[in-house]
Amino acid sequence: xxxxxxxxxxxxxxxxxxxxxxxxxxxxxxxxxxxxxxxxxxxxxxxxxxxxxxxxxxxxxxxxxxxxxxxxxxxxxxxxxxxxxxxxxxxxxxxxxxxxxxxxxxxxxxxxxxxxxxxxxxxxxxxxxxxxxxxxxxxxxxxxxxxxxxxxxxxxxxxxxxxxxxxxxxxxxxxxxxxxxxxxxxxxxxxxxxxxxxxxxxxxxxxxxxxxxxxxxxxxxxxxxxxxxxxxxxxxx
Numbered sequence: 001x002x003x004x005x006x007x008x009x010x011x012x013x014x015x016x017x018x019x020x021x022x023x024x025x026x027x028x029x030x031x032x033x034x035x036x037x038x039x040x041x042x043x044x045x046x047x048x049x050x051x052x053x054x055x056x057x058x059x060x061x062x063x064x065x066x067x068x069x070x071x072x073x074x075x076x077x078x079x080x081x082x083x084x085x086x087x088x089x090x091x092x093x094x095x096x097x098x099x100x101x102x103x104x105x106x107x108x109x110x111x112x113x114x115x116x117x118x119x120x121x122x123x124x125x126x127x128x129x130x131x132x133x134x135x136x137x138x139x140x141x142x143x144x145x146x147x148x149x150x151x152x153x154x155x156x157x158x159x160x161x162x163x164x165x166x167x168x169x170x171x172x173x174x175x176x177x178x179x180x181x182x183x184x185x186x187x188x189x190x191x192x193x194x195x196x197x198x199x200x201x202x203x204x205x206x207x208x209x210x211x212x213x214x215x216x217x218x219x220x221x222x223x224x225x226x227x228x229x230x231x232x233x234x235x236x237x
Contacts, residue, residue, distance in 0.1 A: 001063045006042065007077045010034045023076065023108045025176075032077040036114070039077065043084035051090070068098055072105045079106065083115040092123040096130055099145075103134070106141040109176050113148060120149065124158055135166050143170055144180040151184045161195040164188065168204055182209045186216035189231075190223055200234050207236040 016033025020026070050061040064085060073079050082102060089095040095117045106112050120127050127149065134146025147167045154163050167184045170177060185205065188196040203210055214231045217223050223231075 001046075001060070003046075003063070003067050003081060004075065004078060007032050007034050007039070007075070007081065010038050010042070019076070019110075023110050025108045026076050030074065030076050032075050034077045034080070036080070039080050040084055043081055043088060047085060047088035068102070071102065076108070076111070079108075079111045080114055083111050086115055087117050089117060090119055092119045092126065095119050096126075103142045103145060104139060106145070108141070109144070112141040112144050112176075115145065116152060121153060124153065127153060128163075132166060135170055138172070140172060140174045140177050143172055144177050147177075147180045147184050151187055155188055155191045159192055159195075161192075164196060164199060168199060171206075178206070178209050179212065181205070182212035182216055185209075185213040186220060189213070189217045189227075190220050193227065200231065203236065210236050 010032075012033045012035060014033070015035055016031040017028070019031050019033065020028040023031075046060060046064060049056055050064055051057065068082065068085065073082060083106075086095060086098055086102065089098060099115070099117070131146045131150050131154075134142050135150065137143045137146065147170060150163060150166055154160075164185075167181045170181050172178065182205075185196060185199065189200070199205060200210065200213065205213065214235055217231055218228045
């Protein structure tokens with residue numbers, strides 16, 4: 001199956017222009033214009049066929065493997081499909097292997113953030129080791145992905161205060177990694193206030209990230225009015 005051709009069959013030119021405005025790091029001509037729900041449905045259908053017991057399963061798995069190994073892709077939408085196919089992989093080690101191969105080619109926040117492999121939540125110990133590796137990367141979107149996975153999987157019942165050191169150690173100056181760190185700490189303030197507030201009180205984050213964290217936390221409905229008033233007093237001037 002020609003996945004690129006399949007994406008073009010789902011094309012919406014107006015939506016392509018809209019996507020281009022939201023993702024300025026990607027040239028406008030590289031957007032096919034497939035709406036995310038349609039890409040997600042396509043990924044699920046492809047994987048469902050590959051994982052079925054039908055006669056088509058083997059051929060589909062071969063087609064998917066060929067697509068996942070054929071990097072870089074030309075179009076943004078191909079990268080979105082790639083990320084959503086990764087999310088459907090049911091074997092943890094294979095999922096990590098394919099993710100590691102793909103991350104160096106991720107060049108925008110949308111593709112980075114669409115990747116949320118379901119199998120990760122069933123392998124927390126091994127996942128945490130990879131998160132530390134990803135977050136420490138000098139590659140913007142690899143680091144962003146690591147921090148995002150930490151936020152997604154380790155701010156609730158599996159939380160440990162020491163995990164906050166991982167995003168706090170990220171020093172990249174790119175907007176998209178600074179924004180991810182701020183988003184992480186704002187979420188952490190909402191979920192783990194006691195452990196997180198010292199990072200703000202002691203100004204352990206860079207000034208921009210510190211202030212953006214406060215801004216995002218104040219915008220959150222999960223932060224109390226009293227907490228918001230206190231955060232306002234902690235802004236860097």
